[in-house]
Amino acid sequence: MILRLEDIYKYVNITLNGAILFSSDIAVDGHEDNSIVRIVTHIHSDHIVGLRSSIRKLRYIAGTPQTLDMLIALGYRIPLPKRLELDYEQKIELNEKIVKLVKAEHIPGAAQVYVEFPDGVRVGYTSDFKNPGSGTPVLKDLDILVIEATYGRPDWTRSFKGEVEYLFVDIVKYLLSQGPVIIHAYHGKLQEAMRILRVAGITAPFIASRQTYRIVKALEKHGYRFGEVIYDKSREAQEVMKSNWYVYFTHMNSYSTSTSRHKVSKIILTGWEFDQPYRRINNHTWIVALSDHADFEQLLQYVEEAKPKILVTDASRAGAPEIFAKEVTRRLGIPSIPLPLKKPLDLSITQYSIIDA
Numbered sequence: 001m002i003l004r005l006e007d008i009y010k011y012v013n014i015t016l017n018g019a020i021l022f023s024s025d026i027a028v029d030g031h032e033d034n035s036i037v038r039i040v041t042h043i044h045s046d047h048i049v050g051l052r053s054s055i056r057k058l059r060y061i062a063g064t065p066q067t068l069d070m071l072i073a074l075g076y077r078i079p080l081p082k083r084l085e086l087d088y089e090q091k092i093e094l095n096e097k098i099v100k101l102v103k104a105e106h107i108p109g110a111a112q113v114y115v116e117f118p119d120g121v122r123v124g125y126t127s128d129f130k131n132p133g134s135g136t137p138v139l140k141d142l143d144i145l146v147i148e149a150t151y152g153r154p155d156w157t158r159s160f161k162g163e164v165e166y167l168f169v170d171i172v173k174y175l176l177s178q179g180p181v182i183i184h185a186y187h188g189k190l191q192e193a194m195r196i197l198r199v200a201g202i203t204a205p206f207i208a209s210r211q212t213y214r215i216v217k218a219l220e221k222h223g224y225r226f227g228e229v230i231y232d233k234s235r236e237a238q239e240v241m242k243s244n245w246y247v248y249f250t251h252m253n254s255y256s257t258s259t260s261r262h263k264v265s266k267i268i269l270t271g272w273e274f275d276q277p278y279r280r281i282n283n284h285t286w287i288v289a290l291s292d293h294a295d296f297e298q299l300l301q302y303v304e305e306a307k308p309k310i311l312v313t314d315a316s317r318a319g320a321p322e323i324f325a326k327e328v329t330r331r332l333g334i335p336s337i338p339l340p341l342k343k344p345l346d347l348s349i350t351q352y353s354i355i356d357a
């Protein structure tokens with residue numbers, strides 16, 4: 001079978017609002033009116049855009065049980081007949097296509113998507129991931145692979161990525177000896193931070209803001225363990241806060257530079273750090289480079305192991321999809337394009353010629 005680059009639109013497209021479309025009937029991580037199903041790979045805000053429209057208009061909302069329960073924790077109401085729970089590796093048939101979710105190491109419940117078309121063409125979407133091959137299984141034998149390209153620039157590589165977890169624990173231990181610690185991060189990473197700290201033996205009380213707490217409770221139903229976590233508006237939390245010995249977990253969006261009257265330290269967990277694993281940005285705030293994304297090196301490693309016939313980089317979200325597509329073509333010889341395209345595909349360029357499938 002010969003698959004040409006211009007054929008990919010029959011199988012895969014990405015809309016400006018971030019929907020990864022497998023033909024038009026399967027929409028992943030974005031809304032599309034004509035689809036029958038919306039698959040949610042994970043609960044990060046750039047992957048649940050338009051979800052309320054999807055819930056209203058589409059037949060099914062699909063995701064792992066953890067993801068669907070975390071969506072409820074975030075306030076989404078998914079009518080039971082529309083709720084399509086898919087465990088990892090469980091195959092279902094949708095409009096003559098075989099669909100399954102595959103684990104992704106990113107945040108709890110995160111998934112990659114695999115779709116097999118009736119003519120045998122196989123496509124996959126990594127969504128957000130890290131640690132290909134170990135934490136994230138690599139989707140192989142694909143005709144078209146869609147990959148995230150958040151850290152798609154060659155200099156966006158973290159040489160220290162193996163040590164960040166230990167350093168994070170050391171910093172929290174040190175700061176806790178001085179007073180309370182507030183941790184700011186995105187959903188999922190907050191819970192991962194809790195897990196890392198508990199495993200490292202930190203016994204200080206954990207206090208969580210409303211949504212962070214609700215997500216903890218949703219994940220506990222699926223066997224995740226974080227030790228005791230207290231809701232910040234409870235009377236118990238008010239008592240604990242008087243002790244000045246606790247770790248408070250809250251969303252990145254609630255970060256402010258203001259100081260409180262107590263000696264409170266703040267830690268921001270972000271992947272956008274490449275030179276050093278942590279740094280102090282002012283008297284009371286630290287940045288720690290705990291990332292839940294592949295860096296450039298790991299993105300390239302994924303593609304090298306997957307060896308898709310065509311690579312599509314997701315250009316509807318933040319990152320460096322154009323640069324990453326060029327780097328893959330140059331380094332690995334795999335035809336790669338970012339979608340959605342900023343300008344129409346020039347089919348006269350040799351790298352876009354016929355590929356043997």
Ligand SMILES: [Zn+2]
Binds near residue numbers: 128
């Ligand atoms: Zn994400």
